[in-house]
Amino acid sequence: MPDGGGLQAVEASQRPDSQVRVFAMPPREHAGPVSIVDGFLEALTSDDPQYTMARKYLTAKAARSWHPEARTTVLKDGPSPDPANGPSAGDEGRTFRLNGSQVALVDQEQAYRPESGAYSKTLHLVQEDGPKGKQWRIDGLPQGVVLGQSDFQRIYQSVDKYYYALDEETPGGGSATNASTSTSTGTSTGTGSGVSGRQKRLVADPVYVRQWIDPLTQTVRALLDGPTRWLDPAVTTAFPTGTGLRKDVKSLAPDDDNNLKVPLNAKADHVGQARCKEMAAQLLFSLQDVTSANVSQIELQRSNGSQLCVLSESGAEGLVAQRTSGPSDDQYFLDGKGRLVRMSGASRTTKEPERVPGPLGDGEQRMRSVAVSRDETQAAAVSSNGSELFVGSFVSGASLGDPVAKSEAKSENDRLTTPSWDGLGDLWVADRDPKNPRLLMLGRGLAGKVHEVEVSDLGGARIDAVKVSADGVRIALIVEDKGRTTLRIGRIERDVSADGRMTVTVPQLSAAAPQMEEVTAMSWAGPSRLVVVGRESGGVRQLSYVQCDGSVPTGQALPGLTGVKEIAASEDDRLPLVAHSDDGIVRLPPGLPWQTVLKEGTAPVYPG
Template identity: 60%
Template structure:
């Protein structure tokens, strides 16, 4: 500890990267606290782990406390709110002191717990007046901005991204039959304030507004926890009992197990929850159903392969080759024509069942479909591009978990996104609402509900996420469209590569303004988890990740094809090769 030197004030939002282990305890107002001390104490209390913001309310008048709802929204600023110097009154003939709260917004978290990017200026104020207290007159805040405001680093310390799970809406089109998978819907909760109960409540509230058009819940409308239920916790055997209100009383066994599956998958993202089994109860305490973690996957799939057998890439002979996902073996050509070298390839995508692959020709103008389990001929191209330059043409294709194939044609005269029903037949152009730029790359999530696009405009490429919407009459080919585009990785001025890396997470390669290339994880809602930056790697051109987060990242870099096993550094697999992919 230093024993000399000047004292320096430290802003509450300026904490080290290890802040996830730091707990902050709010302090009550001091006697004879000045207006400046009241304002600063209130803002610091907002960054504490106080469950109901009880300490923060001590800085408010009784009337202001009754009217203040901290759950209505959370405003995240770059560096926390600046208070400036206070002024007397507020210009409206009232006495007291008024302090401005200013800053630059990063995002807001709404009442649904949904994270929404927002880079507007923040301009609010707090007003204080003197109240009668036990020791005479004391300053308290009588007007306060809505919700909670804090800095980005405090937000990352306090809040935790959790995936709620809902069923993909059943398609009415020809390829929409069968059991639909679960879709991750990321929300933010306070990680130390009863996360199990908060996650269950958020799940029961239903999907967020952005996702609700393409997903649904099996919980009946109006289902909530039984009145009087304050907290939920698993017992010593990991069983969580959840009492519900009367809305769930008439539910049958099959639907109940689907409800329990939604809850189990949601709670699995809470690594410390220890939930192994869920029992849902009626209002009178009788059992609705019980579902174990082991049985949940058979009730509702998350559309993610638990363990892909292989990783794939294009070797120096322009063949599609494979290597075991779980160990470091030399790549070998895949079975079938795409592995023979007869049709030189520049990129490929392997179906999630690892039985088919779509390969793009070396000139980028033709897409072929080939089997990985037989030696049949390639046949004619499924898609042709009229692009004049080889730098344009077709992007790397992408398979969703429904068995459909997606590819972008980057022809300068007619750029378009194409969809092939079950990877075959006539390619269908996909309408994209509010697309501003040309698609450079496409990756569809395993659930088939969300699509990640690299969009180029004015020489810069950004990452955007959209909803995949399917409409149409039953038995007919569905009408496919992409809506609700929103930008992810906004802190990166240029994004050069990306891949889905979990239910709601992507890994991206890019650079910030004036910065060097970096790799990091981002959430599909645009948020960036703390500690999301990955070990450095020189000249990354392509990146591949599995939705099974235990599988290593694979990249094409200046060092060749490299892998990043968990807890290790990048390791070279082969010196020559390109276009690494996992199934999907």
């Protein structure tokens, strides 16, 4: 220890702690069958790019036919290899059965899909002649990779690749991918390629990449491969069909100025400047989650190496609608008298909330839930008994007017849910009437028509809560079925016929929090993340983050809060969570504990 000298301030490192990496070992000479199986399973958890070491445990034929990229099966506690009872007649090999409890599957598109159930597959071993005599090797195995949940979380990271939302004005809808690839001049019919006067909406499509194996190049390739099957009908891409990296490109890396050059194949050689920049914007936003990327500018290149276009971060932000949650950082809620009030979300200290102008701030009629439009010019509110939905403007002296939707349910608990606005200006609400359960969309709020939305995969279940993402493409639903409430994510498809009539459907629901047996509140908290209030089997009710694909992000624990009834989050993670709890309206600024805002208050919301 030094015994003299002065003190000097140093800048604290913000780098995350280094994670454990696993390096596979080759099989030992004359290792027995048990050792070969254990060594192979261990090699699957390594950071070996092509699983070269894992293939050394296979026979030459099996090594050629095994495709680890086909799928990744995630088990709760990892595979447990058990020797079979005995070899079959005439079989001199050995058979092992891999058992476990499956929780998810990552498919060839790198998309995560929750799948629960028992897992049981076999490995077959034979003795293969080698330079040093016979060696036990695996000659029969399932395609893909099998991992325990902890190993999966260590090896893989979730990244959002981005595609453009299909324009609901396009007659007939159609295939998302094909809608934007009919020309090479930047004037095709899809929203992902034409020259348009308004900013475009990007939709996050989460996939998993191996975080130690060139995640930047993996993310670029995944984006060029197109959207996942689940999201594909609702989005489009600016990249022409068949676009990929030039054949000789093995890896990509930014230069010292954080400029990333991306050489494309000949499919993109003749795109126009407007379309090229939309392609580059997709890449820039998709690389934001790759912590090792640090890319601030994209340069797309033709197949001959010449420059196609250049786009910086500021240029991408001007092209794509970024602030979809609202023009301000304000949080809104109802005070003890049922009046709509707001306060700044950017402040790290609590200040007295102020009433909004207009009928909802005046308390002309007491409300029980509210949703503020994303442009913060109006709000939708449900009456205190839940039977009527009103839309009121933020203009002093304006009247509330007639309700825009009604529920005829006898019980107050069976009437209208809290409404939700999407980034297009459409207003959504569910009617929980047991005799006539409905999901409603009011086109552009007050001025539009009421569309009854068909929701597939509901069966006899009822929608208890609705929250639409800012992009207007995905909808989060709390669904009640036989006393159990679960979180589902649906894809929104808008189809406009030739005569101008719109049909809105939610054709496919997926589980977003399968580990929870009860979900009581939720809110979007980012492009592909939600914050939920729920309880796992045998556990207590708590706050947690979940991904919209059903996976659970690591290292994002939330401090406990008792009696949470409602939760609100901004898509800007720098803004605090806001909740209605036993302590009234509370909020959680980044890096600080929960703070009480108002003892008497309900229905906290951000715009949307």
